[in-house]
Amino acid sequence: MKRRHILAATALAILGTFASHAQADALADIQARKKVLIALDLGSPPFGMIDANMQPYGSDVEVAKLLAEQLGQPLDVVQVTSPNRIPYLQTGKADMVIASLSVTDERKRVIDYSKPYGVIQSVIAAPAGQSVKTIADLKGKRIGTTRGSVNDKEVTKVNDGAEIVRYDDDATLVTALVSGQVDVMATSPQIMKAANERNPASKFEVKMVLKVFPYAIGIRKGEAALKQRLDKFVDENLANGKLNEIYKKYNGVDLPADIATLN
Structure with missing residues (x-):
């Protein structure tokens, strides 16, 4: 009987712990x-x-x-x-x-x-001189994106033959873009704007919108x-x-x- 009471008390203590977490x-x-x-x-x-x-x-x-x-x-x-x-x-x-x-x-x-x-668009952006109208046009190109972002997920879902290069944050992605390490980016218009401000000669523009997300x-x-x-x-x-x-x-x-x- 004593052992049963001990087990019951232990069970209640465990449940109490879970409850306290649940009621955090x-x-x-x-x-x-x-x-x-x-x-x-x-x-x-x-x-x-x-x-x-x-x-x-x-x-x-x-x-x-x-x-x-x-x-x-x-x-x-x-x-x-x-x-x-x-x-x-x-x-x-x-x-x-x-x-x-x-x-x-x-x-x-x-x-x-x-x-x-707020809202953010997930877009494919590339220099003005590049003809990118469909996902198929990205085949063989290097697409830069930020690892774990919605842009990463959206471009990965539709990718057809492009090489996706993932960077740990947007600042590193921008550096890669302006230094010519990638041809295209899967990102937001805001990050594209930052890249163009860093290097006006880049002249990146939105080629297609993958998705619009509220944040x-x-x-x-x-x-x-x-x-x-x-x-x-x-x-x-x-x-x-x-x-x-x-x-x-x-x-x-x-x-x-x-x-x-x-x-």
Whole structure:
């Protein structure tokens, strides 16, 4: 009988441990810690970059700063790359990810999202003089992309005879493009713009759009209170124009009018 009670107590303790994890409240943790840990990719212009004074800037950086201000907590930047954004989130190194994190069905299986606060296109871009009208035109070419990004996944799905060269972050991809290491890129218009700014002679232009993705703030599964707070942040700052102001500053265009309906 005594052994049975011990086993029962052990089982309850284990269940209690699982329950405590299941009931984890990241928003309460942020408030108790008195700072918010936000994962940002600082090698992904124009979303995240580092200036001459080694300070982070970019559209996602400004969104993160605005969010921290409205949460009433100091911002602690957790620097990530495209491949490790979600692992850093899942292992608790960050409370959330604000790093041009596109909303995809695959990611929805492992994380939750806030409402979208921006959009990004996955495109094939090449120098103006290259004739690229279909995927078949890419056969035999070297396509540069950022490892683990939606651009990587989209071009891999349709690839037919091209060599895909993967780089660990967007900044390295841009360097490869302007130095002529690859012929074409599977990326976003924003990264293409950064490449052209680095080397105007490149004259990269969008040849075809693979897909249009909304992007949102990524959080761990089951964080209902945090999701509700982030959705409120997005709603309020779309309504007052602050998110559009940030987006237009770095992308040169307004957010789409229907962004609130995207998911």
